[in-house]
Amino acid sequence: xxxxxxxxxxxxxxxxxxxxxxxxxxxxxxxxxxxxxxxxxxxxxxxxxxxxxxxxxxxxxxxxxxxxxxxxxxxxxxxxxxxxxxxxxxxxxxxxxxxxxxxxxxxxxxxxxxxxxxxxxxxxxxxxxxxxxxxxxxxxxxxxxxxxxxxxxxxxxxxxxxxxxxxxxxxxxxxxxxxxxxxxxxxxxxxxxxxxxxxxxxxxxxxxxxxxxxxxxxxxxxxxxxxxxxxxxxxxxxxxxxxxxxxxxxxxxxxxxxxxxxxxxxxxxxxxxxxxxxxxxxxxxxxxxxxxxxxxxxxxxxxxxxxxxxxxxxxxxxxxxxxxxxxxxxxxxxxxxxxxxxxxxxxxxxxxxxxxxxxxxxxxxxxxxxxxxxxxxxxxxxxxxxxxxxxxxxxxxxxxxxxxxxxxxxxxxxxxxxxxxxxxxxxxxxxxxxxxxxxxxxxxxxxxxxxxxxxxxxxxxxxxxxxxxxxxxxxxxxxxxxxxx
Amino acid sequence: xxxxxxxxxxxxxxxxxxxxxxxxxxxxxxxxxxxxxxxxxxxxxxxxxxxxxxxxxxxxxxxxxxxxxxxxxxxxxxxxxxxxxxxxxxxxxxxxxxxxxxxxxxxxxxxxxxxxxxxxxxxxxxxxxxxxxxxxxxxxxxxxxxxxxxxxxxxxxxxxxxxxxxxxxxxxxxxxxxxxxxxxxxxxxxxxxxxxxxxxxxxxxxxxxxxxxxxxxxxxxxxxxxxxxxxxxxxxxxxxxxxxxxxxxxxxxxxxxxxxxxxxxxxxxxxxxxxxxxxxxxxxxxxxxxxxxxxxxxxxxxxxxxxxxxxxxxxxxxxxxxxxxxxxxxxxxxxxxxx
Numbered sequence: 094x095x096x097x098x099x100x101x102x103x104x105x106x107x108x109x110x111x112x113x114x115x116x117x118x119x120x121x122x123x124x125x126x127x128x129x130x131x132x133x134x135x136x137x138x139x140x141x142x143x144x145x146x147x148x149x150x151x152x153x154x155x156x157x158x159x160x161x162x163x164x165x166x167x168x169x170x171x172x173x174x175x176x177x178x179x180x181x182x183x184x185x186x187x188x189x190x191x192x193x194x195x196x197x198x199x200x201x202x203x204x205x206x207x208x209x210x211x212x213x214x215x216x217x218x219x220x221x222x223x224x225x226x227x228x229x230x231x232x233x234x235x236x237x238x239x240x241x242x243x244x245x246x247x248x249x250x251x252x253x254x255x256x257x258x259x260x261x262x263x264x265x266x267x268x269x270x271x272x273x274x275x276x277x278x279x280x281x282x283x284x285x286x287x288x289x290x291x292x293x294x295x296x297x298x299x300x301x302x303x304x305x306x307x308x309x310x311x312x313x314x315x316x317x318x319x320x321x322x323x324x325x326x327x328x329x330x331x332x333x334x335x336x337x338x339x340x341x342x343x344x345x346x347x348x349x350x351x352x353x354x355x356x357x358x359x360x361x362x363x364x365x366x367x368x369x370x371x372x373x374x375x376x377x378x379x380x381x382x383x384x385x386x387x388x389x390x391x392x393x394x395x396x397x398x399x400x401x402x403x404x405x406x407x408x409x410x411x412x413x414x415x416x417x418x419x420x421x422x423x424x425x426x427x428x429x430x431x432x433x434x435x436x437x438x439x440x441x442x443x444x445x446x447x448x449x450x451x452x453x454x455x456x457x458x459x460x461x462x463x464x465x466x467x468x469x470x471x472x473x474x475x476x477x478x479x480x481x482x483x484x485x486x487x488x489x490x491x492x493x494x495x496x497x498x499x500x501x502x503x504x505x506x507x508x509x510x511x512x513x514x515x516x517x518x519x520x521x522x523x524x525x526x527x528x529x530x531x532x533x534x535x536x537x538x539x540x541x542x543x544x545x546x547x548x549x550x551x552x553x554x555x556x557x558x559x560x561x562x563x564x565x566x567x568x569x570x571x572x573x574x575x576x577x578x
Numbered sequence: 579x580x581x582x583x584x585x586x587x588x589x590x591x592x593x594x595x596x597x598x599x600x601x602x603x604x605x606x607x608x609x610x611x612x613x614x615x616x617x618x619x620x621x622x623x624x625x626x627x628x629x630x631x632x633x634x635x636x637x638x639x640x641x642x643x644x645x646x647x648x649x650x651x652x653x654x655x656x657x658x659x660x661x662x663x664x665x666x667x668x669x670x671x672x673x674x675x676x677x678x679x680x681x682x683x684x685x686x687x688x689x690x691x692x693x694x695x696x697x698x699x700x701x702x703x704x705x706x707x708x709x710x711x712x713x714x715x716x717x718x719x720x721x722x723x724x725x726x727x728x729x730x731x732x733x734x735x736x737x738x739x740x741x742x743x744x745x746x747x748x749x750x751x752x753x754x755x756x757x758x759x760x761x762x763x764x765x766x767x768x769x770x771x772x773x774x775x776x777x778x779x780x781x782x783x784x785x786x787x788x789x790x791x792x793x794x795x796x797x798x799x800x801x802x803x804x805x806x807x808x809x810x811x812x813x814x815x816x817x818x819x820x821x822x823x824x825x826x827x828x829x830x831x832x833x834x835x836x837x838x839x840x841x842x843x844x845x846x847x848x849x850x851x852x853x854x855x856x857x858x859x860x861x862x863x864x865x866x867x868x869x870x871x872x873x874x875x876x877x878x879x880x881x882x883x884x885x886x887x888x889x890x891x892x893x894x895x896x897x898x899x900x901x902x903x904x905x906x907x908x909x910x911x912x913x914x915x916x917x
Contacts, residue, residue, distance in 0.1 A: 099724075103728075510747065563741050564745065
C-alpha cells in the first residue's frame, strides 16, 4: 500500500481510531497486524523477507545477550550480520540472483518461473536490524524479549517502506508507553501528513513528468532544458522523500509516537558536511555511528594520526561510497557517493588547513551565507545528475551539454503536459514551500503560528491546503522514489 | 475524545460541502469526461421512458455502434466508456428488474472484453469508482468492496470532480472567457458528404496513428490486467455467462456483437494481440454452444473497414458508420431468425 493511495486514506483513519479504542495491552497486536497488512498489500510473497529479517534480529539479539564469551558473541554477531547483509545483497543483485537461480533450476530440469524483485523497504529494515544487533552487541541497549514488540519495531508501518530509520533505543520503549488521544498531537500529526501530501502530489509528482522526459532521453536536449530538469529533480527528490517523511512522522504522531526527523531544509546548507547533517538524517547518523566512527577509530588504532591524509580522507569517502551503494548496485549511485565523498574530503581538508577565500572587499554576512548556500546547492545538483541519470554516459552527456545553449525557447513549455500552467503551479507551490521554510527558520514551528490564529483563519488554512492538494495534485502518479531502495 | 470527534465531523462536513460546491461548479463550467455527462443524460432518458423501452445496449463505448432508429426498436444505449464484463453484469441485472417491457439486450464484445478488468490498475480504477458512483447498483462486484465504498462515497462527496485531469486549467480558461461550454475538447475530425450522408469522421491520415496508438494501448493494458488479475479470462467469461443466463431466465433475448473497426486498428491489434482475439473467439464459441446465444461479428466487415468516412475514430463508428452497421446487424438478425 502506498501512502499516496486511496486505500491508505481509508486504512489510516481506521487503524488510528481502533488504536485508541482498544486497551493498551492489545495495541501492539493491532499495529503489528496493520503493519503486515500494509506490507502484504504491496506483494504478499515478500512478507517472508520481512519475517526472516525480523527473526534474524530477534534471535541474534537474544543470543547476544545470553552469551558472555567474547568469541561466541563475535561469532553470533558475524553470523547475523552476514545473514542480514546476505539477504540485502541477494535482492539488491536481483538481476544476478535471478539468472543464477534460473540456471540452477534449469540444470536440475525444474521449471522455475519466479522473478525476484527488490522487496519494498528492504534497505531500511535491514539497516534497522543491523543497528539493533550492533547496539545489543555493544551493550548500549538490552535485547527485546517480546517477539511481537520486536516485530513491530521492524515493521511499524509509517516508517516501514522509506524510513526514517529508527533506533531501537528511541522507538522500542514507545511501544510500551500508554498513548492517550491528544487533540493537539492528532491535529499536528494530520497537518504534518497533509503537508507531506502537498509536497509529494503537488510538487514532486508534477516535476517528475518533466524530469522523466528529459532524463529519459537526455541526448534530445541541451542547455536550458538540462539545467531546468536537474534543478527540477533536486526539488522533486527533496519533496518526494521529505514528503514521505512528513507523512510517516505525522501518521506516527497521530497515534502518539515520535519518529526522528529525517530532513532539516537541506538545500539551505552552507557546506556539503552540513548538507549531510540535514539530508536523510537517519541514514547519515547510521553511517556515522556504524561506519564512519568505527573506521576512524580503527585507523587510529592502526597507527594513523588523526591529521594524516588517509585518516582524514578514508572514513568520509568510504562512508559516502557505502551511502551510494545503499541506494543500489549501480555505477551511477557509486559515482554519486564518490562525488559526495570527494566534496566531504575537500571540505574536511579545507577546514583543517584553515583556508578561507581572500577577497579584495568584504561581503556582508548574509550575502556570504547566500553564496555558500548557492554553491553548495549547485554541488549537490551536480551529484544529483549521476543519481538520476540512467547511465554514466547519460550523466556525462548532461554535464557536457549543460551550457551548450542558454536561451529559453518555447519548447521548454512542452516538457510539462499542460505547458506553462504546470510550470506556474510548480513554481507557486515551491514558493509556498519556501515561505513555510522561511517561517520555520524564523518562528520554529509553522504549526504553532497557525495554532495561535482564530479558528476561522486556522480552518481556512487547513481547507485551503486540502483543496489545493486535490485541485493541483497529481494522483495515481507513482511510487515514492526512496521506497525503491 | 468527544470534543475531537465533534470537531473532526464538523471539519469533514465542511470539506464535503466545499468539494460539492466547487466540484459541481467545475463540472458545469468545464465538463471533462463527456461520457459521464452523456451517461447521466442516458440514465435520465431511461427513467423517463422506462415503460416503453424494449431494448438496451450494454458494454463499453464500442456498444454505441447501434442506431435504434435503423433497428426500429424503442431502445436506449446504456453503454459507457471502458465498461468491463463485471460492470455489465451488475448493470444488466438492474435493468432487467427495472424495465417492464425489456425484450432484448445487446451486448458489445470487444476483442479485449475477456481480458479487461477496470479494477486492475489506474487510470481504469478511477473509472470503476466512477461507475459505482453513477450506476444504480447496490452491491459490489465480487472482491471489489473498497472501490464500491469509494464510488458510493464519491456520489455524495464529489471528491473526484475536484481532482480533475486538467488540474482546473479548463475551468480558469472558461471563466476568463466567461463561457460555459458543454464540450471543452471539440471533435478534431472532418465533416464530409458521402454516399451515406453527412459524416463527421477522421481522415485516413488521422486514423492510421490513432489505430496504432489505440490498438497498442488496448493490447498492452489487457496483457497487464491479465497479469494483475489472475484467472481474469475465466472470471470475465463467468460474468458474461451469468448475465446471459439471468437475462434468458427472464425471457429476454441476448444479442452479442462485435462492431466494425477500421482496417488499421484490426491490423495493429492482430500484430500484438492475436492471442487475445483467439481467446475471445473461443469464449464466444463456448457461450454460443452453452446458451444458444446469438453472436454477430462484424469486426472485419470488408465493406466497411476500408471507408474512413464511416469512422469517428479507428475503433468507433461515426454517425454514418452506425447506420450502415445497424442495417447490416438487422439483416443478419432477421436472416438468423428465418433459419
